[in-house]
Amino acid sequence: xxxxxxxxxxxxxxxxxxxxxxxxxxxxxxxxxxxxxxxxxxxxxxxxxxxxxxxxxxxxxxxxxxxxxxxxxxxxxxxxxxxxxxxxxxxxxxxxxxxxxxxxxxxxxxxxxxxxxxxxxxxxxxxxxxxxxxxxxxxxxxxxxxxxxxxxxxxxxxx
Amino acid sequence: xxxxxxxxxxxxxxxxxxxxxxxxxxxxxxxxxxxxxxxxxxxxxxxxxxxxxxxxxxxxxxxxxxxxxxxxxxxxxxxxxxxxxxxxxxxxxxxxxxxxxxxxxxxxxxxxxxxxxxxxxxxxxxxxxxxxxxxxxxxxxxxxxxxxxxxxxxxxxxxxxxxxxxxxxxxxxxxxxxxxxxxxxxxxxxxxxxxxxxxxxxxxxxxxxxxxxxxxxxxxxxxxxxxxxxxxxxxxxxxxxxxxxxxxxxxxxxxxxxxxxxxxxxxxxxxxxxxxxxxxxxxxxxxxxxxxxxxxxxxxxxxxxxxxxxxxxxxxxxxxxxxxxxxxxxxxxxxxxxxxxxxxxxxxxxxxxxxxxxxxxxxxxxxxxxxxxxxxxxxxxxxxxxxxxxxxxxxxxxxxxxxxxxxxxxxxxxxxxxxxxxxxxxxxxxxxxxxxxxxxxxxxxxxxxxxxxxxxxxxxxxxxxxxxxxxxxxxxxxxxxxxxxxxxxxxxxxxxxxxxxxxxxxxxxxxxxxxxxxxxxxxxxxxxxxxxxxxxxxxxxxxxxxxxxxxxxxxxxxxxxxxxxxxxxxxxxxxxxxxxxxxxxxxxxxxxxxxxxxxxxxxxxxxxxxxxxxxxxxxxxxxxxxxxxxxxxxxxxxxxxxxxxxxxxxxxxxxxxxxxxxxxxxxxxxxxxxxxxxxxxxxxxxxxxxxxxxxxxxxxxxxxxxxxxxxxxxxxxxxxxxxxxxxxxxxxxxxxxxxxxxxxxxxxxxxxxxxxxxxx
Numbered sequence: 001x002x003x004x005x006x007x008x009x010x011x012x013x014x015x016x017x018x019x020x021x022x023x024x025x026x027x028x029x030x031x032x033x034x035x036x037x038x039x040x041x042x043x044x045x046x047x048x049x050x051x052x053x054x055x056x057x058x059x060x061x062x063x064x065x066x067x068x069x070x071x072x073x074x075x076x077x078x079x080x081x082x083x084x085x086x087x088x089x090x091x092x093x094x095x096x097x098x099x100x101x102x103x104x105x106x107x108x109x110x111x112x113x114x115x116x117x118x119x120x121x122x123x124x125x126x127x128x129x130x131x132x133x134x135x136x137x138x139x140x141x142x143x144x145x146x147x148x149x150x151x152x153x154x155x156x157x158x159x
Numbered sequence: 160x161x162x163x164x165x166x167x168x169x170x171x172x173x174x175x176x177x178x179x180x181x182x183x184x185x186x187x188x189x190x191x192x193x194x195x196x197x198x199x200x201x202x203x204x205x206x207x208x209x210x211x212x213x214x215x216x217x218x219x220x221x222x223x224x225x226x227x228x229x230x231x232x233x234x235x236x237x238x239x240x241x242x243x244x245x246x247x248x249x250x251x252x253x254x255x256x257x258x259x260x261x262x263x264x265x266x267x268x269x270x271x272x273x274x275x276x277x278x279x280x281x282x283x284x285x286x287x288x289x290x291x292x293x294x295x296x297x298x299x300x301x302x303x304x305x306x307x308x309x310x311x312x313x314x315x316x317x318x319x320x321x322x323x324x325x326x327x328x329x330x331x332x333x334x335x336x337x338x339x340x341x342x343x344x345x346x347x348x349x350x351x352x353x354x355x356x357x358x359x360x361x362x363x364x365x366x367x368x369x370x371x372x373x374x375x376x377x378x379x380x381x382x383x384x385x386x387x388x389x390x391x392x393x394x395x396x397x398x399x400x401x402x403x404x405x406x407x408x409x410x411x412x413x414x415x416x417x418x419x420x421x422x423x424x425x426x427x428x429x430x431x432x433x434x435x436x437x438x439x440x441x442x443x444x445x446x447x448x449x450x451x452x453x454x455x456x457x458x459x460x461x462x463x464x465x466x467x468x469x470x471x472x473x474x475x476x477x478x479x480x481x482x483x484x485x486x487x488x489x490x491x492x493x494x495x496x497x498x499x500x501x502x503x504x505x506x507x508x509x510x511x512x513x514x515x516x517x518x519x520x521x522x523x524x525x526x527x528x529x530x531x532x533x534x535x536x537x538x539x540x541x542x543x544x545x546x547x548x549x550x551x552x553x554x555x556x557x558x559x560x561x562x563x564x565x566x567x568x569x570x571x572x573x574x575x576x577x578x579x580x581x582x583x584x585x586x587x588x589x590x591x592x593x594x595x596x597x598x599x600x601x602x603x604x605x606x607x608x609x610x611x612x613x614x615x616x617x618x619x620x621x622x623x624x625x626x627x628x629x630x631x632x633x634x635x636x637x638x639x640x641x642x643x644x645x646x647x648x649x650x651x652x653x654x655x656x657x658x659x660x661x662x663x664x665x666x667x668x669x670x671x672x673x674x675x676x677x678x679x680x681x682x683x684x685x686x687x688x689x690x691x692x693x694x695x696x697x698x699x700x701x702x703x704x705x706x707x708x709x710x711x712x713x714x715x716x717x718x719x720x721x722x723x724x725x726x727x728x729x730x731x732x733x734x735x736x737x738x739x740x741x742x743x744x745x746x747x748x749x750x751x752x753x754x755x756x757x758x759x760x761x762x763x764x765x766x767x768x769x770x771x772x773x774x775x776x777x778x779x780x781x782x783x784x785x786x787x788x789x790x791x792x793x794x795x796x797x798x799x800x801x802x803x804x805x806x807x808x809x810x811x812x813x814x815x816x817x818x819x820x821x822x823x824x825x826x827x828x829x830x831x832x833x834x835x836x837x838x839x840x841x842x843x844x845x846x847x848x849x850x851x852x853x854x855x856x857x858x859x860x861x862x863x864x865x866x867x868x869x870x871x872x873x874x875x876x877x878x879x880x881x882x883x884x885x886x887x888x889x890x891x892x893x894x895x896x897x898x899x900x901x902x903x904x905x906x907x908x909x910x911x912x913x914x915x916x917x918x919x
Contacts, residue, residue, distance in 0.1 A: 016416045016448070023447035027391070032383035033376020035572070036446070037523050038604040042855035045523055073376030083374040090366050090821055093829055094236030095373035096380055096523040096572025117868075125862040128855065130523050130573050131236045132832025134863040135870055136825065 002066045006031070007075030017063035022046045024062055025072060033073035033099045037128070044127030047100040047107075048072045054107035056126075073099040081147035082106050082140070089140040093131035101127050105141050113152075114145050216268060217290045218247055220298075224318060224332030226251065227259045231269035232279040233544050234262075234369070235522070235574030236829075237885035238822040239279035241368040243287050245818055246280075249359040250291025250352060251298075253331070254318040260368050265546025265566040273545040275579050275687070277785035277883025280818055284881050292349045294338075301338035302329045317358070354878065365819035369570070381527045381542025381569045382601070389529055389597035390419060392590050393449035395456050396438040396610050397426060399848035400683055401463040407439055411455035417448025421456070422593050424586060429649040431684055433552045433580045436610060440590055446601045466848035468682035470516070470616070473845075477618035477679055478512060481639045485675035486653055489663040489731070492671030497624045497633035505627040511706055513621070513699040514910040517843035518614035519858055520688050524572020525607040530587035531597035536563040537588045542571040544579040552581050553588045564588075575833075576687040580612050608858050609850040612686025613843055615640040619699035624671075629711025630721055633671035636703075638662060638696065645681035652678035654692070659737050661696035661784055661890060666748050667704075668724020682848060689833060693784045693890035698911065701780035701894035706907060715779055715898060716759045723748050723755070723781070743880060744786040750813045750875075751788050755781045757811035757873050758790040767794075768902070774798070778898025780891035785883025788813040788875075791831075791891040793867075795899040801918035803900065805835065805867040810888060812872065815879035823884050824872040830888025831870045835861040838893040839913050 002013045006029060013024060020039075025031045025048070034057055037045030041056035048057045049071040079087070082105050092098045101124070108115060108123040115123065120141050129137070219227045228247045234240035244260050247253075263269055271282070295315060302320035303310040306327060314321050319328045359365060372378040397403070409421040419442045426437030441452035501508060530539035530553075537553050546566040554561040571578055587600040602610075617640035624633040644651035654676050663674050688694075708718035726749035733741050759765070759779065768777040774797045781790035794807040808831045817823055840859040844851045852858040893911060900918065901907050908916045 019445075019447045023445055026382075027445035027447070030385075032379075035380075035524070036382060036601075037525075038855055039450075040604070040854050040856070043523065043604075076375075078371075078375045086374045087366075087370055090370065090825065092236075092367065092370065092373045093238075093825055094234075094523070094571060094573045095367075095369075095378055096382075098373055099376040102374060121864040125864040128523065128860050128862060130521060130575070130833070130860060132829030132861070132866065133825065134832060134861075134866045135828050137863070 002062055004065045004067060005069045007071055013062055015062070017061060019062050020058050021048070021060045021062060021065055021070065022057040025057060031072050031074050035096055035100060037097065043097070044104060045097050045100040047103040047127065049103060049107060052107070052110060054104050073103060076102075076106065080106065081151060082109065082144040085140040085144035085147060089136050089143060091133050091136040091140050093133055097127060097129045101129065101137055105137070105144065108141065109145060109148060113148065115141065217287070218251070218294055220294070220331050220335040220338075222332050222335055224257050224330055225259055226253045226257055226331070227261050229261050229263050231263040231272055232283070233274040233546070233568050233571055233574070235274065235544060235571035235578065237279070237826060238367060238819055239274060241365065242280050242818040242822070243283055244368070245359040245365055246284060246287035247291040249357050250288045251294045252315040252317055252358070253291075255359060257318055262568050264568070265550050267547060272547050273579060274574070275544055275576060277787070277885040277887065280881045281786065281883060284816070288351050289346065289349065292351050293344060296344050296349050297338040297341050298331055298334050300341050301334045305329065305337065360818050361816070361820065363820055365821065367822070379569050380524055380572045381540070382524050382572060384529050384540040384569050385599070386529050386531055386540070386597035389599050390594065391443050391446050391449045392440045392587070392598050392600045393443075393446070393453050393603065394424060394438045394440045394586055394600065394606070395453050395458060396436045396606065397460050397463070399460070399463040400431070400436070400465045401426065401429070402460040403437065404439065405459040405461045407459065408457040409439070411457070412441055412452040415448060415452045415455055417444040418452035419443055421452075422590055424589055430647055432647055433548060433582050433585065434556055435582050435586045435589060440586070442590070442594065442598070449601070450603060463848060465682040468845045468848040470844035470846070473616070473682075474514060474618070477616065477639050478514070480677040480679065481512065481618040481620035481637050483677060485637050485639070485677035487673060487675055488658045489672070489674040491669070491673070492633070494633040494635050494671045494673045497671050498622065498635070506632065507625045507710070508622065509625060509707060509710060510620070510622045511703055511909060513619040513695075513702060515617050515695040515698055516841070516911060517616045517683070518688055518837055518841045519608050519611040519843050519852070520575040520577035521607060521858065521860065522571070522573025522575055522577055525604055526577070526583035526602040527600065528581070528584040528587045529597060529599040530584060530591050532557070532588055532592040535559055536565070537591075538565045539584050539588060540567045540569055541581060541584045542569050542574075542578055543581050543584065544571065544574045544576075545581065548579065549581040549584045552585045556585050556589060557592060575689040576691070577611060580686060604855070605853045608843070608852050608854065612646065612684040614688035614694070615643070615685050615692070617695035619695060621699055621703040623703070623707060625707060625711065629707070629713050629718070631669050631707060634667065634669045635673050635675070636662070636665070636700065637675040637677060638699070639677035639679050640695070641679045641681035641685050643685050643687055645685055652680060657692035660692035661700070661782060662692065663733070664731050664746060664783075665700060666729040666746050666751060666783070667722045669722070683845065683850070690784055690886040690889040693782065693886075694837065694893065697780060697782040697890035698893050698897075701782065701891065702897055702909065705778065705894070705898040705901065709901070714765070716755065716764050719755055719779060719781060720752060723751055726752060740786065744882065746783065751781060751783060753875060754788045754790040754811040754813050755779070757875065758792045758809050761811070761871055761873055762792040762794070762807070762809040764792060771902070774903055776899045776902025776904070778895045778900070778902055780894040780898065782887075782891040784887045784890050787815070787882040787884065787887040789887045789891055791888075791895045793892065793895040793899045795896065795903050797900065797903045797918050799919065803839065803913060803918070805896070806869065808867045808870040810870065810872050811875065812884075812887070813875035813877055814884050814887070815877050815882045817874065817881065817884070820874055823874060826884050827872040827888040828870040831867050831892055832861050834889050834892025834896070835866060838896045838911060839865065841912050842915070
């Protein structure tokens with residue numbers, strides 16, 4: 001019996017503990033915003049947060065999520081500044097990889113409030129986009145960093 | 160076989176616009192009685208549909224003013240699902256915020272629905288304008304009747320009919336019921352807006368309709384489709400094309416938690432077309448269990464003639480064929496006479512050979528589908544570029560009528576041509592028939608890469624006689640590859656429609672010019688991949704052009720302009736649909752020259768390239784494909800380890816009339832990344848008929864850290880008819896990159912991908 005939280009909700013899983021989190025989310029919990037792309041942690045389409053850090057759910061077995069807080073794209077309150085930036089820059093083409101990209105970008109900006117181009121490249125190069133929207137992803141992360149800074153500033157002023 | 164003809168015709172991406180319009184109108188586009196209420200719409204709106212105004216199959220207006228526009232094309236990331244409804248909304252003078260888009264099922268009443276060949280907007284632009292404008296005329300008539308005035312006194316503003324003299328206004332929703340009772344006006348009584356009054360067509364404000372759903376994870380792709388009571392299936396395919404199951408042991412597989420049973424799928428009878436490959440399917444409670452179960456299957460396969468396929472010797476065969484005379488597909492003057500004179504009077508003979516390997520599509524969403532067979536009918540949900548091919552394929556495999564197959568189209572997580580072929584949808588239908596319940600078939604990435612309809616491997620031989628001025632007096636180009644036709648006819652060895660993809664229509668101003676094609680056998684399924692044969696054709700032509708420029712000590716841009724020659728309409732003497740295209744879209748070298756000049760100017764060519772040091776360089780290529788003119792300049796830096804970095808790309812595009820400029824920029828930015836993947840990394844090989852690559856570790860795609868740092872896209876303002884935008888950015892990229900590598904290193908590399916060549 002594995003107990004953990006998905007998007008803030010207490011959850012129990014008693015199936016195959018080797019099942020990757022990805023397939024639990026998609027086939028059991030019907031949270032399909034997290035995508036299957038490779039099954040080998042090579043493409044990042046399945047990126048979710050475990051206790052706030054970006055992980056590849058396709059290679060994370062259920063046995064490793066006991067006690068963890070898992071957040072998927074469905075657990076991100078829209079419009080998060082990163083999602084807003086994705087809309088403004090009009091990043092997506094087909095859109096399939098973009099939830100993984102957004103989850104990776106949110107995790108990056110949590111650790112690094114104003115990443116440089118090189119830091120963005122390092123953080124995002126595990127996330128493939130076959131449509132080739134990288135230039136826009138980079139621009140959207142810079143844009144989101146601005147949104148987050150403004151939000152932070154506003155919160156400070158109110159306080 | 161009708162499917163073969165249909166599909167084969169579309170290989171060329173030369174869909175006749177006129178034929179399509181006639182077909183669509185003949186099947187009752189504007190017949191009021193032909194109600195089309197998509198199931199999802201009905202479910203969402205309940206009885207609201209009862210007062211729906213339906214001037215056509217394509218569009219309806221509800222009494223609350225909601226305009227529903229049918230998207231009959233698939234959305235795989237190119238934007239046509241948004242672009243075509245924008246055209247309808249513009250002519251209708253609708254408020255875009257009140258528009259809903261309904262995805263059409265596969266049905267010939269929409270005409271041809273294959274979203275490929277960069278032709279969705281091109282083929283449907285006029286029709287969509289007419290749909291919207293017809294609705295507008297009917298709404299005006301309804302309002303004028305209510306006011307007792309002449310329709311001529313009325314006009315529209317978004318979502319309202321306005322009587323100018325009195326200032327009265329009536330909303331589209333209020334008018335819908337009355338308008339529905341009016342006769343549909345004749346085409347000649349339906350005025351189209353002048354360009355100056357377009358609100359949406361060509362505007363920067365246009366964004367993908369379903370953008371909010373994508374960024375919140377709510378968008379439904381094929382991978383996300385479900386049916387009540389469905390089971391999951393994963394299929395172990397024959398490793399070599401055409402193999403059948405000799406025997407198999409599923410005891411261990413059935414012990415895997417979650418596995419329910421195994422079933423077999425019969426191997427196709429040639430030609431394979433889009434039929435299932437065959438194999439053993441593991442049926443399970445979830446995708447993971449199905450994948451796991453497969454690992455424990457023990458299958459013995461029989462033999463296949465394709466197990467002789469080994470990429471290295473096959474390359475030698477292709478290259479040997481490319482050195483022999485082939486079938487002539489275009490001939491101007493007499494190249495042989497010029498070549499026979501050899502090195503007379505300062506003429507030099509230059510030869511070069513180019514090679515490009517197989518590629519796989521690898522859209523981020525692997526092939527997937529859910530289908531249910533019940534009472535002789537099939538219901539399927541699939542991420543397909545071609546829902547009518549789903550109907551035809553399933554009908555053929557199950558021996559039922561095409562009309563008894565209903566195919567709903569989800570969003571596609573990429574397509575690039577792979578998802579025109581619905582073999583995985585047919586697998587789901589075949590398995591559902593055996594099981595008596597809905598089945599979702601999920602392909603792993605390994606399945607996707609190993610069992611693709613591959614972009615063809617190709618060898619090109621080029622020969623030119625160059626006079627003292629440096630310009631060719633004769634030019635011979637010969638290309639050899641297993642043709643796409645082999646997918647539809649197992650005996651096909653010569654290319655057919657691929658010739659129109661950048662081979663028989665090269666607009667170079669050379670007095671003696673011959674294009675040839677040599678034969679090749681297929682051993683894997685061959686299909687079309689984003690820009691198709693243009694990839695290898697443009698690679699050979701524009702690498703060779705640059706070689707000639709350097710040989711003549713000429714600037715590459717100036718030399719390219721000289722090859723294109725003066726501004727003129729090039730008459731290619733084509734036949735059939737290609738001729739139809741040539742009539743509507745004449746090959747205009749003025750437009751080709753213009754994109755070359757713009758790309759060169761934006762890149763600072765001449766100034767910037769001259770200042771470049773060792774290890775840095777720029778290259779150019781210009782190619783017309785899908786009726787769009789594109790020139791691309793690539794700048795490279797080759798570091799001390801020989802790794803290639805791409806700081807800048809400049810692309811100039813003339814795609815005629817455009818709908819969504821920002822989306823077009825996105826397509827061409829993406830094409831540069833797609834081009835980087837195939838130029839730097841992409842290669843699929845076979846050993847004894849089995850594909851060697853399996854996932855992203857050994858079939859690499861460009862990641863952010865290797866992608867072009869900055870791609871600048873310039874769109875030429877044009878009032879020419881709309882042309883393609885999804886594919887044309889790809890072909891010039893690889894040759895421009897390779898020409899830049901030559902400028903940076905002095906190394907002329909003549910094969911893809913670059914990773915196979917050590918640069919330092």
